[in-house]
Amino acid sequence: MMVKKDKMVKYEEAAEQRTNLKGWVCKVCGRYWGADERMARWCCSTDQPCETEGCTNRKTKHYIYCEKCTARKNAERDAARFDKAELVEDYDGPFFIDDTFYWDMESYIEDLEQEDYEPQELAYVPSKFCITLNADDIWNQAVECAELEEGYDADPNGWSEFQAAVEKFNQQNSEATFYEETYRKKFKLPLEYIQEELAEFAKETEEK
Numbered sequence: 032m033m034v035k036k037d038k039m040v041k042y043e044e045a046a047e048q049r050t051n052l053k054g055w056v057c058k059v060c061g062r063y064w065g066a067d068e069r070m071a072r073w074c075c076s077t078d079q080p081c082e083t084e085g086c087t088n089r090k091t092k093h094y095i096y097c098e099k100c101t102a103r104k105n106a107e108r109d110a111a112r113f114d115k116a117e118l119v120e121d122y123d124g125p126f127f128i129d130d131t132f133y134w135d136m137e138s139y140i141e142d143l144e145q146e147d148y149e150p151q152e153l154a155y156v157p158s159k160f161c162i163t164l165n166a167d168d169i170w171n172q173a174v175e176c177a178e179l180e181e182g183y184d185a186d187p188n189g190w191s192e193f194q195a196a197v198e199k200f201n202q203q204n205s206e207a208t209f210y211e212e213t214y215r216k217k218f219k220l221p222l223e224y225i226q227e228e229l230a231e232f233a234k235e236t237e238e239k
């Protein structure tokens with residue numbers, strides 16, 4: 032029976048006894064799943080087969096794949112994303128590798144010296160953006176926050192000074208850039224230079 036939204040359903044008429052039910056029932060909580068065998072099995076089970084075809088590993092309820100398949104799929108996704116990124120030539124700005132952000136090559140090299148891992152060949156170029164303020168938006172937001180009665184038409188003092196200040200702020204920040212980790216662009220790291228720096232560092236450490 033389809034019940035229309037808002038239609039009143041009387042308690043006395045809301046149920047009927049059936050004796051001929053056929054279908055899948057969760058053995059743990061007793062929920063009836065009709066023809067849905069998969070959901071009935073999924074319902075309260077805590078140990079389930081991995082959903083990769085041919086994989087015989089087990090997984091817990093809230094994962095689709097076993098640990099191994101999940102790691103493989105993540106690596107495949109990362110590699111595909113990296114392949115898709117556009118290669119930028121002669122890039123010389125901040126960058127990031129595996130979610131670690133570097134302001135410049137020097138800080139990356141320092142990291143390599145400390146951690147002793149091999150330098151990467153490529154890194155992601157973050158997106159740049161700058162923030163512009165809008166005097167009206169700031170004021171409207173303040174009015175909204177004050178929860179004034181509707182229709183309130185405020186006329187603040189010093190409005191033109193405030194506008195001028197916002198304008199000046201925008202001018203002074205037009206060059207200020209913020210960076211966001213996006214995966215659209217990549218560039219080649221100067222491997223030769225990095226290796227030279229690392230070799231020099233190794234030599235210096237030896238001498239000490």
Ligand SMILES: [Zn+2]
Pocket residue numbers: 057058059060061062074075
């Ligand atoms: Zn259940």
Ligand SMILES: [Zn+2]
Pocket residue numbers: 081082083086087088096097098099100101
């Ligand atoms: Zn698996």
